[in-house]
Amino acid sequence: MTDTVSFGYQDVDPDEKTRRVGEVFSNVASKYDLMNDAMSGGLHRIWKDVFVRRVKPRAGEHILDMAGGTGDIAFRMAPSGAAITVADINPEMLEVGMERAAKRGLDGMVWTEANAEELQFPDKFFDAYTIAFGIRNVTDIPKALREAHRVLKRGGRFFVLEFSTTQWPGFADVYDAYSHKLVPQLGKLLAQDADSYRYLIESIRRFPDMPSFEKMIGEAGFVRTKVEPMLGGLVAIHSGWKI
Template identity: 85%
Template sequence: MTDTATTGTVSFGYEDVAPDEKTARVGGVFSSVAKNYDLMNDAMSGGMHRLWKDRFVRRVQPQEGQQILDMAGGTGDIAFRLAASGASVTVADINPAMLEVGMERAAKRGIDGLVWTEANAETLTFPDRFFDAYTIAFGIRNVTDIPKALREAHRVLRRGGRFFCLEFSTTTWPGFKEVYDGYSHKMVPKLGQLLAQDADSYRYLIESIRRFPDMPTFKGMIADAGFVRTKAEPILGGLVAIHSGWKI
């Protein structure tokens, strides 16, 4: 991950670009893949993302009456799971195409009561101390200014509220990293081209994983934003991780 403060650039896959350019280009990627969201995640995880999301929501422990913000959750994958508990869920995403897919999916499933809003994780319009929990799944690595987004997450949470993030990371299992790197770099773009006629977007998504901070570094970033009792729970040795922290 490139340090904006010292270079004026941020990472877009393996490229270093201006922050505004990254925001625009990430928007293009997700407008392109919105209709094939499940396909994208299946390609990158071998279908295991569904189990990881179930595990993630179990860690959140949503409860009836809670207010939960699901950031970068446009297609509803996490929100649908959260809402099953009776919690009030606001789904926020910077990309209207992703939100459109989510609303269509919710209508087909007969899921009512979700609030859908277009929002930038770095500049939320929600009031201070409004939510009981903040969730973001496979979205934080695409944010242009991650520390700013983490500070915003802290701001909108009530005291006692919790931050939860599900994201690809770096596995520490010997041998497995090399196997997954080979699969992801060589096969995922080919699958993207074959199944969605879009190799470039899938290539970016894989590259963005490689540029994302490792578990200790990202855990430190969450603490720097003001959260305490931060935790990183590795899955598959850290290929994916659930990060969490408390606001006190």
């Protein structure tokens, strides 16, 4: 790992990024839906539906939903009958998710505080690993990818949903202007927090492009890697298999 890592457009010490990202998500936990609506124009709900259809959770499987504290992905997978462990490094995000689960009458999930870079789970334990809009906030992404590979069984499925860079001419400029200028203002208006929303937009710009991230997934040991871009790559589903 390098001496510095990106925190938005800044380069900071790795420990500082971990701390500052934690502060961001503590700040936005209670406004999670507002955050995603502001960043995606509400489309994140559709993208998450598509994502879970790609995962194809099944009854009897053990699935780890990493960085899934508020439960958005887990709630979509719950009807399958899979045993779902929701893990997140941020306790405030987990609190929101557990409250939402209780309101939905979903009491069969495991909720646990965990760092994607140093998972407490045993080797070859899960059938699938999902992480939606969380991998770009990890301090050491290659280490987290290796941990995902470690905890998956042979034949296990790995799925990432993450913002990327759209390749559609014209649309990229429109979204860039919207995200940089309007989203922080929406954050200030709706959550009294422009800085956290500004970081989240900047973190998208610093995240590797689709081919580069697919290469990182392969380097972690996954095979049959695949990228499914949506809106020209504004967001993408990355996947791979452990054999």
